[in-house]
Amino acid sequence: MGRSSLKHELRLIDLVMASLGGIIGSGWLFGALYAANVAGPASILSWVFGGIAVIFIGLIFAELTGMLPESGGVARYPHYSHGHLTSFIMGWAIWIGYAASPAIQAEAMVQYSAHYIPGLFNATTNTIKPPGLLLAAVLMFMFFLINYFGVRSFARVNTPLTLIKFIMPTLTIIVFLATGLHWHNLHVQHFAPYGSAGVLEAIATSGIIFSYLGFRQAVDLAGEAKNPHRDVPRAIMLSIGIGIVLYSLLQVVFIAAVPTADLRQGWAHLAMAAPFAQLAVGLNLGWLAALLYADAIISPTGTGNVYLASTTRVLYAMAENGYLPKVLAKVDPKTGIPVASLILAFLLGLLFLAPFPAWNQLVSVISSATVLTYIMGPVSAAVFRQTAPDAPRFYKVPGLSIVGPVAFVMGSWIIYWTGWNVDWKLLLTMLVGVVLYALFAWLLPEQIERPSWQSVKSGIWLVVYLIAMLAMSYGGSHRFGSPYNHHKGLIHFPYDLIVSALISLAFYYWGVASGYPTSQLTEALEHRA
Structure with missing residues (x-):
């Protein structure tokens, strides 16, 4: 389907609700608990600081979408600024984040279902038991069937589902505040029992970034907005702002609602299968628990x-762009669905269940992969300022020369804060993707488009960046680095933050210098003229 066939019908309120629907997902059901495990009451600051970091990234995308409102813009902007290879790497990262998302939603359902079906979840280790993983796989198959047979019927109920997703956390805050809470929990065993490193780690590993990055829905839908140059940047800022207020208040009421007796062993040992629902029961709010x-x-x-639908479309788009075999771009004339992509998306999603049998483990993978795709935004925006200085922009980031590097460093920090145990799997998967792309391009030249030498040169910095981040993650401090280097005393906290910031700045400027005026950018600007 070409760009001209997209219908431009989405208003500002539609875009805001789309982004809020992405921000308010399963993150609100578990984020408060896992953030408290890592940072204690100071997790309130984690939500604020995480929101500020995402605002910097959001500002960049406000300019990008104001200049070139594109559906699937996160994958398109690197193509316009750096060409084929960089675009593939970002598309691969997007696929990882999208492919793991159905699995994490299934895990969320299983974890709360343990209230009704004993034996699904181990609250002591915060992991889903084998029967629970089997049920999660069954739920993912249900997602598959709905996508295959009932996409239209599901679309009819999607809006009320989104409204419920917004109403429930708001109702929880109001009801909890109206109930007698344990406000002394804010300073029991100190406000920040695990120090500033705990506050930073919670941002990356507890669902905070995972939740906030839902603002991307407005970016993905930019090509279908009525007034994209005006409304998409506003939708990004409004949705993130509302998200910061909502999640910070949820964290406050969660901290204050926990029975003090449950904190004898500290916040790190607090375990719940269904956090807010169990707290509602303890506050004699049975009706609210049932709703939760x-x-x-x-x-x-x-x-x-x-x-699952998004993952299918990402695979389809990558095949259409010449990154994957053409069979994935074949649409079934009866269903109108790229069936091969749907099947592959389902099977690949199942793979994420085994190595990450818990919501908080899988959320780290998704957060790190998604942030990786978004830190490309500052680089592309700076390149466009050079290659298309006169292109009309509804919103122009003030001081991009400062905001851009800061956003890139913050994104790199979030990846680093995720920790070695997740980063080595993610970054190695990214590098494997590059190797597979090169292999397929060599073996299947009639199906896989080979990148030009210019796009290869423009993408080298990103490949080296992935290797550098892998090395930084290994050699990091005790809190974030590999468990194998602790006795060596490599880069202690907070010096690791300084080192990673300097490394990130070097790659930011290398990335900007690697950009070039692509023919695709020229075509896109002419199309928008």
């Missing part, structure tokens, strides 16, 4: 369906 258990089934179902 129901919402934990309804909301992830909607999100899981959407992301």
Whole structure:
């Protein structure tokens, strides 16, 4: 389907609600608990600092979408600024984040379902047991069937599902605040029992970034907005701002609602299968607990369906762009669905269940992969300022020469804060993707488009950046680095933050210098003229 066939019907409120629907997912069901495990009451600051980091990234995309409102813009902007190879790497990262999302929604449903079906979840280790993983696989197959047979019928109920997703956390805050809470929990065992490193780690590993990056829905839908140059940047800022307020308040009421007796061993040992629902029961709010258990089934179902559909379209688009075999771009004339891509998306999604049998483990992978795709935004924006200085921009980031590097460093920090145990798997998968792309391009030249030498030169910096981040993650401090280097005393906290910032700045400027005026950018600007 070409660009001209997209219908431009989305208003500002539609874009804001789309982004809020992405921000308010399963993250609100578990994020408060896992953030408290890592940072204690100071997790409130984690939500604020994480929101500020995402605002910097959001500002960049406000300019990008104001200049070139594109559906799937996150993958398109690198193509316009650096060409084929960089675009493939970003598309690969997007695929990882999208492919893992149905699995995390299924895990969320299973974890809350443990209230009704004993034996699904181990609250002591915060992991889903084998029967629970089997049920998660069954739920993912249900997502598959709905996408294959019932996409139109699901679309009819998607809006009320989104409204429920927004109403429930808001209702929880109001009801909890109206109940007698334990406000002394804010300073029991100190406000920040695990120090500033805990506050930073919580941003990357507890669902905070995972939740906030839902603002990308407005970016993905930019090509279908009525007034994209005006409304998409506003939708990004509004949705992130509302998200910061909502999640910070949820963290406050969660901290204050935990029975003090449950904190004898510290916040790190606090374990719950269904955090807010269990707290509601403890506050004698049975009716609210029943609603929360129901919402934990309804909301992830909607999100899981959407992301399986998104993963399918990402695979389809990558095949259309010449990155993957053409069979993945074949659409079934009866269903109108790229069936091969849907099947592959389902099977690949299942692979994420085994090595990450818990919501908080899988959320780190998704967060790190998604942030990786978004830190390309500052680089592309700076390149466009050079290659298309006169292109009309509804919104222009003030001081991009400062905001851009800061956003890139913050994104790199978030990847680093995710920790070695996740980073080595993600970054190695990214590098494997580059090797597979080169192999397929050599073996299947009639199906896989080979990148030009210019695009290869323009993408080298990104490949080296992935290797550098892998090395930084290994050699990092005790909190974030590999467990194998602790006795060596490599780069202690907070010096690791300084080192990673300097490394990131070097790659930011290398990335900007690697950009070039692509023919695709010229065509896109002419199309928008």
